[in-house]
Amino acid sequence: MKIAMVGSGYVGLVSGACFADFGHDVVCIDKDQSKIDRLHDNIMPIYEPGLAGLVESNVKADRLTFSTDLAEAIQGASAIFIAVGTPSRRGDGHADLSFVHAVAREIGENLSNDAVIVTKSTVPVGTGDEVERILQESGTQHRFAVVSNPEFLREGAAIGDFKRPDRIVIGTEDDFGREVMTRVYRPLFINESPILFVSRRSAELIKYAANAFLATKITFINEMADICEKVGANVQDVSRGIGTDNRIGPKFLHAGPGYGGSCFPKDTLALLKTAEDYDSPTRLVEAVVQVNESRKRAMGRKVVDALGGASEARGKTVAMLGLTFKPNTDDMRDSPAIAVAQTLIDAGVKVRAYDPEGMEAAAPLMPEVEMAEGTYEAIDGADAVVIVTEWDVFRALDIKRIKSLLTAPVVVDLRNIYKPDEMRELGIEYTSVGRA
The missing domain is CATH 3.40.50.720 (NAD(P)-binding Rossmann-like Domain)
Known part of the structure; x- marks a missing residue:
């Protein structure tokens, strides 16, 4: 054919x-x-x-x-x-x-x-x-x-x-x-x-409904992560505890800096507009969109706090690892990294970044961010590291080398790649998402 x-x-x-x-x-x-x-x-x-x-x-x-x-x-x-x-x-x-x-x-x-x-x-x-x-x-x-x-x-x-x-x-x-x-x-x-x-109309709606539901799962576990930080629980334990329920499932229950990419932001917004046109408001999806947008900048503020707060952060340099909205793509559309970097820049922080595939696409979107040639080049002389995208190359970093390159041993892990106790044992001031 x-x-x-x-x-x-x-x-x-x-x-x-x-x-x-x-x-x-x-x-x-x-x-x-x-x-x-x-x-x-x-x-x-x-x-x-x-x-x-x-x-x-x-x-x-x-x-x-x-x-x-x-x-x-x-x-x-x-x-x-x-x-x-x-x-x-x-x-x-x-x-x-x-x-x-x-x-x-x-x-x-x-x-x-x-x-x-x-x-x-x-x-x-x-x-x-x-x-x-x-x-x-x-x-x-x-x-x-x-x-x-x-x-x-x-x-x-x-x-x-x-x-x-x-x-x-x-x-x-x-x-x-x-x-x-x-x-x-x-x-x-x-x-x-x-x-x-x-039916044709059902097929058209299935795509939007699927993406809105997955975006809701991501946003839900992110809000649970915030509660975990307040009460001293571990969001990864919560994710496993609810994800093993076959009515819920484990996928899209990984806490992080919010969703981005070519589909979820665009499709949730389009679904909202369709709902408005047909006078059938989708309050849940509205909340998902609003919470996700605010979360990205909240993650930037988390990095500022790790630097000692707004007064201490000004003038410091942060090494940002990962720019694309997810690993194994060069897609920068609505990537959380954009909002995280802009929040840092607004706070007077200098940002130096590295991504295995996304820097060419990122450069015009983030003109104030310095692009480094590699992971350790980005870290060298920085005051803190923030992991934004969970590329495989960032999963087995030489933590002792990172500590020697940083002016202070501060690591903010927005993807929960590393274990808090192991990082503390290495003398790292470690911040993650939804974990004590």
Whole structure:
């Protein structure tokens, strides 16, 4: 089967490469000529473990190609996926669907065969209806169906998530759409991955509901961490105690500086706006968004306190380890590190940072932060260390070396990587999250 993937960003490129690896013929399309040129040279526009090798092998097998010409690329495609960005719209927080609508219009104007149009982008409820209307107004004489197929890919583990998914959600009430999408995902039947056929609007809401629920779990355990610090409990014990309950589960119960990234901030906000539009307020999600935003700066104040308070912190230097919102990605979107660094800078603290993959993306977002060449280069001469992102390279640091490089043995661990008693034994003034 030929598949056209419109949009060669994170979702489009990973999905297209994986579909090609299943044996489909895939063309990834993007308006950005420089991006397509780099892909032809096997230079990835994003950092995702294993992606470069997957792309290279499928290009060599002639199953994966790249193009800037949508009109030509969609010819003969049985499934045309829309995987363009839907960022929060300036001014009101609604998802910006201008790219989705533009692609739908261009598909309609150039469709030359029967095809299923699939919204892979994260879109609000009712977007599929609008895409269908646009295609109908284009005057195409070919049969088509509009299907919602949300993605559930974790950055840093996207290839595994795509090939071994918990579930595949397909939103359609159209027999043609169901038939084509069954063929698209047939290679996953061998893994017995459950395919959930639901209504199109249900599929659109499932994506938002899933992300809002996970964001709620993160925010909940962060608030429990605050209580733990007040009462002398250990949030990791609390997490294990509730996470072993199979009604709750252990995932997303790790206390830290708050959630960030390309999905949770944008999707929770978009869900709020959808709820407002339909006069069905979601007070719980509203609270999650507000608490998460305030938490990021609260973590910056935690570092200031570890430096001795506002009066003592001014003029000191903090080494920040980790900038991306999570490890194994170069994504800086809504990363807690941005707010933590800005809080420190507002308090008169100098910030020197290191991240294995995120510094290029971070530099324009954090112009007042000095970027170091390595972990220990960032620490050398600093007054404290703060661990913001739990990259593997930060999990086995030479603590004795760190102590010798710092002007004072102060370590703030916002990811609870290290054990408090072991750090104290090494003479470190150690602060973590939700632990005494």
